[in-house]
Amino acid sequence: MTTTREDQLRSIAATVNDPEIPVLSIEDLGILRDVRTEGDGVVVTITPTYSGCPAMDTIADDLRIAFREAGYADARVELTLSPAWTTDWMSQEGKGKLAAYGIAPPTGIRDGSRVRVGMSVKCPHCDSLDTREISHFGSTSCKALYVCNACHEPFDHFKVI
Amino acid sequence: MSTHDLHGSGGPHGSDAVEDEFAGVGDTVASATRVTPGHALRPEDIALSAAPADEDTATYALWLGDDALILAQRLAWWISRAPEMEEDVALGNIALDLLGHARSFLTYAAKFSGKTEDDLAYWREDTEFTNLRITEQPNGDFGATIARQLLFATYQELLYSALTSSTDETMAGIAAKALKEVAYHVDHATQWMLRLGDGTPESHERVQRGLDVMWPYVEEMFADEELTTRLAERGVAVVPSSLREEWLRRVTAVIEESTLSVPTAKAALAHSRAGDHSEHLGYLLAEMQVLARKHPGATW
Numbered sequence: 046m047t048t049t050r051e052d053q054l055r056s057i058a059a060t061v062n063d064p065e066i067p068v069l070s071i072e073d074l075g076i077l078r079d080v081r082t083e084g085d086g087v088v089v090t091i092t093p094t095y096s097g098c099p100a101m102d103t104i105a106d107d108l109r110i111a112f113r114e115a116g117y118a119d120a121r122v123e124l125t126l127s128p129a130w131t132t133d134w135m136s137q138e139g140k141g142k143l144a145a146y147g148i149a150p151p152t153g154i155r156d157g158s159r160v161r162v163g164m165s166v167k168c169p170h171c172d173s174l175d176t177r178e179i180s181h182f183g184s185t186s187c188k189a190l191y192v193c194n195a196c197h198e199p200f201d202h203f204k205v206i
Numbered sequence: 207m208s209t210h211d212l213h214g215s216g217g218p219h220g221s222d223a224v225e226d227e228f229a230g231v232g233d234t235v236a237s238a239t240r241v242t243p244g245h246a247l248r249p250e251d252i253a254l255s256a257a258p259a260d261e262d263t264a265t266y267a268l269w270l271g272d273d274a275l276i277l278a279q280r281l282a283w284w285i286s287r288a289p290e291m292e293e294d295v296a297l298g299n300i301a302l303d304l305l306g307h308a309r310s311f312l313t314y315a316a317k318f319s320g321k322t323e324d325d326l327a328y329w330r331e332d333t334e335f336t337n338l339r340i341t342e343q344p345n346g347d348f349g350a351t352i353a354r355q356l357l358f359a360t361y362q363e364l365l366y367s368a369l370t371s372s373t374d375e376t377m378a379g380i381a382a383k384a385l386k387e388v389a390y391h392v393d394h395a396t397q398w399m400l401r402l403g404d405g406t407p408e409s410h411e412r413v414q415r416g417l418d419v420m421w422p423y424v425e426e427m428f429a430d431e432e433l434t435t436r437l438a439e440r441g442v443a444v445v446p447s448s449l450r451e452e453w454l455r456r457v458t459a460v461i462e463e464s465t466l467s468v469p470t471a472k473a474a475l476a477h478s479r480a481g482d483h484s485e486h487l488g489y490l491l492a493e494m495q496v497l498a499r500k501h502p503g504a505t506w
Contacts, residue, residue, distance in 0.1 A: 097307075127375070180292035
């Protein structure tokens with residue numbers, strides 16, 4: 046089996062984790078949009094989850110450091126707003142990691158619809174579907190605050206956008 | 207955001223080896239609101255790949271950026287003061303979203319004149335700001351803040367929704383990103399309207415008063431300007447008056463379901479887009495700009 050250079054570069058980029066949700070790589074999260082070579086350098090394109098997300102700064106730094114350690118001194122990180130990120134891009138593996146970490150993964154698919162189907166959010170602690178939202182907005186832009194009616198534990202839910 | 211590079215020249219920052227290594231990589235002007243040290247990714251980087259706006263489009267971006275910036279500053283005040291802790295977090299998050307939109311719009315606007323987002327945010331006087339007056343009105347009580355959120359977030363949702371098909375790719379990209387976030391803001395405001403309006407007599411009365419206080423500033427959101435008309439002909443901008451009917455339908459539905467009344471107050475006359483503002487803006491800017499002006503180039 047051969048791996049192309051692009052694959053190798055992508056796997057370097059995929060070692061970078063989200064600083065706020067350290068169990069997820071930026072690839073799991075779906076914010077790693079493109080890795081390509083340009084001359085001797087590398088250009089990585091990422092997209093923010095939310096417009097004001099402060100984690101993007103750290104992610105860009107971590108990407109440059111990861112590439113430098115892998116021998117690519119000239120790595121540039123570009124930000125693209127379009128197409129806008131959606132939780133649909135989060136990998137199944139990523140959703141599994143989120144749940145294991147104690148954050149309820151996004152439920153359902155946004156798929157361009159304005160109407161969000163209200164699906165039950167499963168408690169990541171006891172798997173009960175009997176949960177309720179305390180607040181739309183949580184510890185970071187991408188999360189909402191929930192509580193489980195069965196085990197009474199509060200937990201974060203990754204919002205569907 | 208900051209106005210001037212701390213080191214004056216946009217050259218290497220500090221002696222840290224990693225910083226030196228990446229000096230100059232997409233980072234010519236430091237930004238004071240960077241949360242992390244090093245070479246942060248900022249809206250400037252967005253603009254690197256985008257062609258600069260023409261003068262009309264830059265002015266339009268400035269208008270929308272000012273709206274988002276001033277409302278973000280207003281809402282951030284609620285952190286530690288909201289009726290419950292979840293609301294500190296919610297209004298703080300909404301403010302952060304709006305600040306993100308403002309940074310993108312202002313960066314795009316600034317690119318035309320060779321400035322930065324920080325030049326525009328911190329070094330303009332009140333008469334140079336173009337935000338709509340509804341965004342600068344005092345927060346009032348929680349009912350007034352929620353009333354404004356309903357009125358303004360619904361407007362932004364319709365505006366950004368239409369702007370996603372702007373012929374200006376940068377404006378369309380910023381709008382598409384912002385739209386998803388604003389949809390949550392509308393939902394947040396709607397849920398509170400229902401709780402407060404259909405809650406106790408006290409909460410009902412206070413949120414109704416909030417609507418009444420904010421209503422005179424509604425008309426201005428839908429006032430057509432020569433600029434918007436010119437830009438709309440090119441498919442860049444949205445004609446504000448075209449949003450009014452759908453806005454009123456949506457807002458009325460929420461207000462009535464909340465057992466409240468749609469106010470009948472007349473429009474307050476002024477021309478915010480030309481720099482006419484209420485006295486409240488000056489005080490808001492004094493607080494927002496003091497640090498950048500007192501310590502030019504400081505980062506925090």
